[in-house]
Amino acid sequence: MDHGADEPAGPAFHGLVMPRPPVRAQRGSSVAGIAARPVFLVLVALSLLTGIAGGLLRLGVVLPATQNANWLGQAALVHAALMICGFLGTVIGLERAVAVKLRAAFLGPLASSLGGLCLLSGQAGIGAWLIAAASVVFTGVNIVVVRRQSASHTWLLLAGAFAWLVGNLLFAAGQGIGATLPWWFGFLVMTIAAERLEMTRLMRRRPAAPMLLLAVLAAMLTGAASSFVSLRLGGVLYGVSLVLLALWLITFDIARRTVFAQGLSRYMAVCLLSGYVWLAVAGAAWAATALGLPWRDAALHALGLGFIFSMIMGHGPVILPAIARVKLQFGWFFYVPLAALHLSLALRLGWGAVDAAQRVTGATLNAASIALFAATVVGAAIVWRIQHGAEGARKST
Numbered sequence: 001m002d003h004g005a006d007e008p009a010g011p012a013f014h015g016l017v018m019p020r021p022p023v024r025a026q027r028g029s030s031v032a033g034i035a036a037r038p039v040f041l042v043l044v045a046l047s048l049l050t051g052i053a054g055g056l057l058r059l060g061v062v063l064p065a066t067q068n069a070n071w072l073g074q075a076a077l078v079h080a081a082l083m084i085c086g087f088l089g090t091v092i093g094l095e096r097a098v099a100v101k102l103r104a105a106f107l108g109p110l111a112s113s114l115g116g117l118c119l120l121s122g123q124a125g126i127g128a129w130l131i132a133a134a135s136v137v138f139t140g141v142n143i144v145v146v147r148r149q150s151a152s153h154t155w156l157l158l159a160g161a162f163a164w165l166v167g168n169l170l171f172a173a174g175q176g177i178g179a180t181l182p183w184w185f186g187f188l189v190m191t192i193a194a195e196r197l198e199m200t201r202l203m204r205r206r207p208a209a210p211m212l213l214l215a216v217l218a219a220m221l222t223g224a225a226s227s228f229v230s231l232r233l234g235g236v237l238y239g240v241s242l243v244l245l246a247l248w249l250i251t252f253d254i255a256r257r258t259v260f261a262q263g264l265s266r267y268m269a270v271c272l273l274s275g276y277v278w279l280a281v282a283g284a285a286w287a288a289t290a291l292g293l294p295w296r297d298a299a300l301h302a303l304g305l306g307f308i309f310s311m312i313m314g315h316g317p318v319i320l321p322a323i324a325r326v327k328l329q330f331g332w333f334f335y336v337p338l339a340a341l342h343l344s345l346a347l348r349l350g351w352g353a354v355d356a357a358q359r360v361t362g363a364t365l366n367a368a369s370i371a372l373f374a375a376t377v378v379g380a381a382i383v384w385r386i387q388h389g390a391e392g393a394r395k396s397t
Contacts (some may be wrong), residue, residue, distance in 0.1 A: 036106070037324065040094060043113035047086030050120055052367045054079040059360050071120045078119040078127075080177060083304065084184045085131045086116025089164065092191060093134065094323050096141050100148075108137030128172035135165040152210050153198040156217070160190030163221065170228075178231050182224035182238050185303055190217055192311050193245065196272075199254050209252050216244045235290025242283025242303070249276045264317060264330045267338075271314025274342055278306025281349075297359070298349045305366055306345050313338050313373055320377060328377065329384035337373035344369055 053066050054075030066072050075082060093109035112134035118127030142158040167183030197213055220241035227234030250256070250273070259269035282303035285295040317328050348362025 040090070040109065040113065041324070043117065044087060044090050044094075046120075047082045047090065047113065047116040048370075050075040050116075051079055051082030051087060052370065054082060056363060056367060059363050061360055061364055074120055074122055078124070080181060080184070081119055081128075081131070081171065082116050084188065085112055085134075085164075085168065085171075086119070088188060088308070089131070089134060089138075090116070091323070093138050093141075095319060096138065096145070098323060100141055100144050102141070102144070105137070105141045105144075108134045108141060110134075111137065125172075128168070132165070132168040132172045135161065135168045139165050151198075152214070153194040156190055156194035156197060156214075159217070159221070160187045160194065163187040163190060163224070166224075175228070179228045181300070182227050182234065186220055186224050188308055189220065189242070189245065189303075192308070193217060193249075196249055196253050200252050206252075209248075213245075213248050213252075216241055216248060220245070232290050236287045239283045239285070239287025239290060239299070242286060243280050244283075246276045246280035246283060249279070267317075267330070267334055268314045270335075271310045271338060274338075275307045275310030275314070278302045278310065278342075278345070282307060295353075298353070301345065301366075302349060305341065309341060309370065310338070313341070316373070316377060317380070326381045327384045327388075328380040329387060330380065331383075333376055334380070337369050337376055340365065340369035340372055 050071065053063055053072060054077070056063065057072055057076040058079060062072070089112045090109040093112060094106070097105035097109060111130045115127040115130030115134060118124075118130060120127075139158070139161040142154075142161040146154045146158050163183050164187035167180050167187065170180045170183065193213065197210060200209065220238060223234045223236075223238030223241055225234070226237060253272060253276070255269035255272040257269075258265045259273060260266070261269070279302075282299055285298035285302055288295045289299045313334075317330055317334065321327050344362050344365030346362075348359055348366060352359030352362045
């Protein structure tokens with residue numbers, strides 16, 4: 001079954017009336033886009049791979065190919081910035097730039113990807129300000145989105161962009177990671193929540209549901225802001241808001257229905273619902289960490305891996321074809337890296353909480369599951385091309 005798609009189902013693509021550019025400008029943009037695609041692919045992959053390598057080094061794991069690498073220590077220091085800003089910030093920026101069809105919008109992901117490169121090379125100040133500049137452009141792009149379609153989910157996208165901007169300015173100003181991370185994660189969480197809010201339009205919901213969501217996210221932003229003054233107070237509020245968000249998503253998300261569908265729809269629903277469970281775990285662990293318990297690893301990675309990477313795996317078969325202009329052949333094999341991610345994370349945060357060796361094993365398997373997902377996507381693209389190339393050849397004869 002062909003589940004390839006030309007446009008992602010994210011909020012940046014649903015319901016926006018995009019003016020069609022003149023044919024001449026469109027051709028120029030197409031040529032420029034084809035030329036820039038490999039550059040962005042390399043820079044995004046660089047941030048992801050070095051971010052993973054840096055994260056493993058923080059646990060004492062050195063990948064064989066990186067033993068003598070000069071950048072490895074730097075990657076460990078800026079692990080969070082590489083993963084959230086250099087990788088995810090660039091990917092989301094590209095998605096939004098494709099949606100608005102403005103050349104200037106691509107300056108944002110270009111700046112964030114180059115910022116990640118600077119961080120790796122030891123130019124921390126330049127890299128941080130490049131990432132801050134990227135979020136300024138990204139915020140402007142989201143203002144364009146709101147002007148084209150003023151709706152709850154587009155305003156929420158703009159609020160997420162603002163959260164990324166605040167976090168990046170704090171990072172560039174040299175503030176501690178404790179003050180920066182809540183804003184960075186807030187950016188990702190609000191972006192995902194905006195998409196799910198839009199998708200709830202497709203099912204019957206209580207009139208108060210959108211207002212409940214906005215109240216929960218307002219509490220999350222309050223917690224992020226309070227963390228700058230009091231990590232304890234802000235952290236508890238932030239963690240509780242994440243738990244409440246997980247409950248809202250489990251209650252109102254359309255994934256509760258589509259999990260009984262078939263094919264890609266069921267796969268995406270499984271990714272979403274399992275991610276919401278990890279979101280609740282992350283919220284509880286975040287609040288516990290703020291109260292002094294040693295649950296920081298659970299707070300950060302239940303959120304960053306369990307929730308956010310579940311969303312990436314769920315939306316990847318739809319979003320990646322739109323950004324990279326390739327189609328994927330969906331199949332049961334997409335469940336393999338998803339299962340590997342959740343099982344390895346359970347090992348890391350469960351048994352690994354009392355056994356350092358199992359924590360390292362779980363983290364290593366986390367990295368392997370991400371690599372397996374990337375290999376699955378590449379394989380699905382090759383299978384689609386082979387199958388549809390063969391169909392084209394049969395039709396031509």
